[in-house]
Amino acid sequence: MLSSLPSEPHPPRILLAEDDAELRALLTLTLARAGCAVVALEDGFELSDYVSLTKVCGGPLQPPDLILSDVRMPGLTGLEVLTQVQAAGLFCPVVILSAFADDATREAARRLGASAFLDKPVDLDVLTATVRQEISTPHGPGLRMREVLP
Template identity: 45%
Template sequence: MSTYIVVVDDEPDVESMFRQQFRRDLRAGRFLMEFALSAPAALEQVKAIPDPSLILILSDINMPGMSGLEMLPKVKEARPNVPVIMITAYGDDATVKRARELGAAGLLSKPIDFGLLRQEIDQRLEMTA
């Protein structure tokens, strides 16, 4: 069974950055990463990936159209057991509080600490093993 992580960000260069950071994991087949440039596209991807393959969703908060915070309750409704970590350049207390109220499992500030993110992914992989 393949294990998936969905990354949602409207910045096209995010995909290459994540693929570079996790290239060994991806080559080794530890998990697959799917990328969406918008919240609506992410919702479609999240619904298409079978249970329990999807282990984590990483989403930017500030995106045109539907924001990550607007997407969060829709994702939690569709996949209540999949943790969602929000990513923001503006990690103010109000944003953190709102994300938690909406069901976010955590919040990462930009620039992303990929070491910390790797630990989170490793924990999720251990839970599914």
């Protein structure tokens, strides 16, 4: 009789939505070096499609451990996808990136359930620390966003 072996821990699964190809590549490399499995997506449409294909939504894909999304992207914005994430009941942390962070954008992200907000240009050490912190913190409805300062 075979005994079941403990399952190997999987690296944190990160969905990264960033329309700037160079920044997307840099963020992917940074997070991969930090031990994360990164699914790099080009825009809000791809992020939305991926979310709708997760098991939480009845699809075949494993839900992410964290979503890292730019706000302003072609197609759907990061905030529009955040609305979809909340409506689907996908309670992973969502970290928002923006080069155009005004008070209204921050308030909208907070209201929609973002767990952290980082300003661009993003400090890669701050990004890595924020991702690690958010993955290790319990998340669910009603938890507050924190602003990350470099």
